[in-house]
Amino acid sequence: MSVTLHGIGVSPGVVVGRAHRHQLASIAVTAENADPAVSWERLQRAFLIADEQLTALQAETTERAGGDSAAIFEAHRAFLHDPELVEQMRRLVTVETLGAENAVVRATGQFEAMLQATGNPYLQERALDLRDLRQRLLRILQPDAVPALTLDVPVILLADDLMPSDTVQLDPKHILGICLAGGGPTSHTAILARSLGIPAVVGAGVGVLDIACDEIVLLDGTNGLIVVSPGASSIAIVEEQRAEHETQSPYVLQDSAAPAITRDGKRIEIGANAGRLEDVSEALAYGAEGIGLLRTEFLYMQRSHLPNEEEQARVYAEIARQMAPRPVIIRALDIGGDKPVPYLPMPREDNPFLGERAIRLLLAHPDVFEAQLRAVLRAASEQPTIRLMLPMVSDVREIHQTRALLDRLRADERMEQVELSLGMMVETPAAALTIDLYAPWLDFFSIGSNDLTQYTLAVDRGNARISSLYNVLHPAVLRLMKLVTDAAHDAGKWVGLCGEFAGEASAVALLLGLGMDELSMSPRRIPAVKSAVRAAAYSDAQMLAADALRQPDAP
Numbered sequence: 001m002s003v004t005l006h007g008i009g010v011s012p013g014v015v016v017g018r019a020h021r022h023q024l025a026s027i028a029v030t031a032e033n034a035d036p037a038v039s040w041e042r043l044q045r046a047f048l049i050a051d052e053q054l055t056a057l058q059a060e061t062t063e064r065a066g067g068d069s070a071a072i073f074e075a076h077r078a079f080l081h082d083p084e085l086v087e088q089m090r091r092l093v094t095v096e097t098l099g100a101e102n103a104v105v106r107a108t109g110q111f112e113a114m115l116q117a118t119g120n121p122y123l124q125e126r127a128l129d130l131r132d133l134r135q136r137l138l139r140i141l142q143p144d145a146v147p148a149l150t151l152d153v154p155v156i157l158l159a160d161d162l163m164p165s166d167t168v169q170l171d172p173k174h175i176l177g178i179c180l181a182g183g184g185p186t187s188h189t190a191i192l193a194r195s196l197g198i199p200a201v202v203g204a205g206v207g208v209l210d211i212a213c214d215e216i217v218l219l220d221g222t223n224g225l226i227v228v229s230p231g232a233s234s235i236a237i238v239e240e241q242r243a244e245h246e247t248q249s250p251y252v253l254q255d256s257a258a259p260a261i262t263r264d265g266k267r268i269e270i271g272a273n274a275g276r277l278e279d280v281s282e283a284l285a286y287g288a289e290g291i292g293l294l295r296t297e298f299l300y301m302q303r304s305h306l307p308n309e310e311e312q313a314r315v316y317a318e319i320a321r322q323m324a325p326r327p328v329i330i331r332a333l334d335i336g337g338d339k340p341v342p343y344l345p346m347p348r349e350d351n352p353f354l355g356e357r358a359i360r361l362l363l364a365h366p367d368v369f370e371a372q373l374r375a376v377l378r379a380a381s382e383q384p385t386i387r388l389m390l391p392m393v394s395d396v397r398e399i400h401q402t403r404a405l406l407d408r409l410r411a412d413e414r415m416e417q418v419e420l421s422l423g424m425m426v427e428t429p430a431a432a433l434t435i436d437l438y439a440p441w442l443d444f445f446s447i448g449s450n451d452l453t454q455y456t457l458a459v460d461r462g463n464a465r466i467s468s469l470y471n472v473l474h475p476a477v478l479r480l481m482k483l484v485t486d487a488a489h490d491a492g493k494w495v496g497l498c499g500e501f502a503g504e505a506s507a508v509a510l511l512l513g514l515g516m517d518e519l520s521m522s523p524r525r526i527p528a529v530k531s532a533v534r535a536a537a538y539s540d541a542q543m544l545a546a547d548a549l550r551q552p553d554a555p
């Protein structure tokens with residue numbers, strides 16, 4: 001169940017990621033008497049080093065986040081050179097014989113109490129600067145005792161409060177967002193987070209500190225919210241917003257040719273769905289790494305007669321030639337259902353989606369199927385990147401029959417040497433539930449989420465009256481997808497997804513987490529999907545998917 005905490009949004013942006021709780025380590029400060037001369041010398045040395053560090057931080061911050069942000073460290077230096085504060089520390093070590101650490105804690109604590117007592121919010125927030133300086137001096141005095149905040153994986157950082165000097169050293173690549181139990185909107189941590197472009201929420205209350213490390217959280221720095229264990233739908237909204245934002249960016253298209261690799265190094269192949277030769281240039285322009293679904297029925301539907309084998313072979317080979325060396329998956333003719341063709345007499349059916357459609361129709365019309373298979377074999381003999389995929393399979397015998405047909409055609413046409421990977425679409429629950437039975441005979445699987453949703457939920461994908469029931473996020477559909485990826489991977493086979501769901505940037509993390517190896521979509525969706533992959537972490541995606549699979553109902 002998700003829990004929402006409310007705070008103050010101080011740096012805009014919405015992110016989802018793994019929580020990391022940062023605790024300010026406290027230094028053990030002993031109260032025993034120390035040699036006054038030694039303590040004073042240690043203190044003076046610490047002042048010098050702190051001054052050097054702050055000067056360096058100021059320069060670095062000016063470069064990274066601008067002069068306004070760097071002014072914070074000027075404020076710290078001002079405290080460091082404050083005659084009253086320094087005199088108080090000197091007195092504590094020389095007169096009261098406190099150790100250097102103890103003097104730092106006592107003196108800064110007294111000053112902090114004075115600032116808090118003013119009741120002035122601005123001065124109260126400056127107390128944080130003082131605490132930052134205290135932490136710095138203590139780190140210098142006991143370098144081994146306080147680990148600096150170093151992070152090298154992307155997280156949403158949760159803390160009671162964060163020192164500005166910690167914040168400025170955060171790398172936005174590793175920090176997705178910051179949420180503080182305390183803090184105020186004009187605190188330097190908030191200012192710094194804004195300058196560094198890290199979404200942040202402050203003043204979210206101590207509940208923040210109860211969030212377990214590694215929990216998935218959604219942080220909304222615009223509205224001041226932090227949601228623990230957000231549902232798949234909230235995450236989808238976030239991803240969609242980001243994807244929309246990124247699609248508008250001129251950099252997105254530029255980046256689109258590069259592979260889609262998550263922040264933690266998991267690559268997923270991104271293909272294009274195509275129906276015509278003319279689609280290839282668009283697929284390439286948008287960064288397709290292959291054609292994940294060539295809907296050959298378009299070649300059959302836009303005409304008054306069956307395309308001959310020659311014509312088909314030419315088109316398939318040309319598409320593969322233009323895409324080479326990228327793979328091209330040719331889907332065997334998927335007609336019937338909602339896609340009749342005028343020149344193939346099809347008897348009227350009461351339930352055409354449950355009738356003689358796709359592989360059923362092909363096996364019932366061997367002349368049509370054989371012509372297509374011969375064309376594919378001929379094209380593949382020229383272009384070895386061609387693969388073949390069968391639609392709407394619901395019985396493993398359909399695979400055996402197709403393989404037998406292919407073997408016969410290879411022998412008849414003297415094309416035994418032609419390599420042709422064979423895969424199938426997973427569009428029926430029957431197939432999804434028994435992938436292990438298919439895997440020995442096939443090289444790959446591609447989930448047709450459009451039909452898998454329709455057949456699993458018994459909801460006609462074209463019937464507007466029940467469209468509210470058509471939901472690819474239904475746990476039944478998601479669980480079937482997971483069954484497919486698990487069983488296929490157990491058998492050493494890869495799984496893609498080529499339904500419309502693949503092109504929803506908001507679904508990318510979920511699909512990654514469900515174990516997809518490839519996504520194929522309409523070309524224009526590719527840039528946003530690739531950038532969503534790059535923004536995701538595979539490890540988080542797996543947790544998200546596990547969570548989605550446990551949901552009692554569809555969002």
Ligand code: PEP
Binds near residue numbers: 449450
């Ligand atoms: C699908 O069912 O998801 C699919 C890609 O096939 P089509 O939409 O062509 O039926």
Ligand code: MG
Binds near residue numbers: 427448450451
């Ligand atoms: Mg389909």
